[in-house]
Amino acid sequence: HSVGIIGAPFSKGQPRDGVERGPDLIRAAGLVEKLKGQGCIVKDYGNLIFEEVPNDEPIGRVKRPRTVGRANEQLASAVERVKNDGHTCVMLGGDHSLAIGSIQGHASSRNELSVVWVDAHADINTPLTSPTGNIHGQPMSYLIHELHSKIPVMPNFSWIKPCIAAKDIVYIGLRDVDPEEHYILKRLGIKVFSMTEVDRLGIAKVMEQTCDHIFSKVKKPIHLSYDIDALDPSITPATGTPVVGGLSYREGIYITEYICQTGLLSAVDMVEVNPKRGKTEEEIKSTVNTAVDLLLGCFGRVREGSHSPDYKMP
Numbered sequence: 227h228s229v230g231i232i233g234a235p236f237s238k239g240q241p242r243d244g245v246e247r248g249p250d251l252i253r254a255a256g257l258v259e260k261l262k263g264q265g266c267i268v269k270d271y272g273n274l275i276f277e278e279v280p281n282d283e284p285i286g287r288v289k290r291p292r293t294v295g296r297a298n299e300q301l302a303s304a305v306e307r308v309k310n311d312g313h314t315c316v317m318l319g320g321d322h323s324l325a326i327g328s329i330q331g332h333a334s335s336r337n338e339l340s341v342v343w344v345d346a347h348a349d350i351n352t353p354l355t356s357p358t359g360n361i362h363g364q365p366m367s368y369l370i371h372e373l374h375s376k377i378p379v380m381p382n383f384s385w386i387k388p389c390i391a392a393k394d395i396v397y398i399g400l401r402d403v404d405p406e407e408h409y410i411l412k413r414l415g416i417k418v419f420s421m422t423e424v425d426r427l428g429i430a431k432v433m434e435q436t437c438d439h440i441f442s443k444v445k446k447p448i449h450l451s452y453d454i455d456a457l458d459p460s461i462t463p464a465t466g467t468p469v470v471g472g473l474s475y476r477e478g479i480y481i482t483e484y485i486c487q488t489g490l491l492s493a494v495d496m497v498e499v500n501p502k503r504g505k506t507e508e509e510i511k512s513t514v515n516t517a518v519d520l521l522l523g524c525f526g527r528v529r530e531g532s533h534s535p536d537y538k539m540p
């Protein structure tokens with residue numbers, strides 16, 4: 227695996243400070259060294275530098291639109307460059323509004339993508355349906371062809387071109403979906419494995435059926451957008467919008483092992499790690515270490531262990 231890492235220290239898609247520290251905390255927990263240790267080639271492109279846009283007044287209910295739009299435009303070109311350099315892209319967040327730039331940049335280098343969205347939330351509110359105005363609850367709405375007519379013109383958002391078809395999306399882990407989002411998911415016929423399906427089917431069947439769905443016609447590169455709040459808060463409490471009844475550590479890891487073995491993972495987001503939302507050092511460590519382990523699973527780590535092909539027993 228050849229991996230290109232982008233740090234996106236960004237928090238303005240939501241109101242809580244601290245999530246901008248995600249990239250450096252994940253690096254400090256040894257992501258690069260551990261990826262190299264399991265045989266990956268790794269290029270760390272460093273952190274993007276995001277400018278605050280002054281007087282960034284809300285538009286309708288939508289908060290910090292100009293800052294979020296600008297940041298994602300920067301991210302999109304960074305992700306496109308990592309893809310054109312031939313790597314699988316790892317985007318370290320930062321809040322989930324960053325999926326706008328990550329998926330847009332990915333789509334500009336690969337013309338058709340499938341998106342696997344692992345999250346407690348659907349993040350598919352439009353600017354007009356959002357109950358909070360926080361853009362980290364809206365990223366998917368800007369990216370989906372079928373919602374284009376529902377998105378108003380917003381400053382610093384005009385560069386965004388819808389790039390994903392509803393049929394090419396699968397959600398895993400949903401358990402906190404707004405009524406307006408539920409309507410959109412049903413109307414667009416988007417494939418959803420909520421926590422009910424995870425309980426009913428088990429994670430192995432969920433992953434089988436996820437891949438049956440996204441590979442139903444032609445096999446497309448996979449964009450895995452992983453919100454750390456998909457996991458149960460007992461595992462990953464240091465996050466902005468925790469919701470009880472989440473994925474176990476084992477289920478979270480199984481998802482990454484399964485996606486890895488498809489050989490089609492082309493970009494992965496790891497977002498919403500927020501150290502300021504951890505009550506203890508232990509809670510922060512558990513959250514950050516789990517984020518690292520999930521990424522290691524994306525790039526070949528398997529729990530049965532492994533050995534190098536040229537190992538000679540003494």
Ligand SMILES: N[C@@H](CCCCC(O)O)C(=O)O
Nearest residue numbers: 322347351358360362363467
């Ligand atoms: N659905 C809520 C909560 C969104 C949570 C965002 C997280 O999943 O990135 C909203 O729209 O504000």
Ligand SMILES: [Mn+2]
Nearest residue numbers: 333334335336
């Ligand atoms: Mn192009």
Ligand SMILES: [Mn+2]
Nearest residue numbers: 346347453455
């Ligand atoms: Mn979430």
Ligand SMILES: [Mn+2]
Nearest residue numbers: 322345349453
């Ligand atoms: Mn999210």
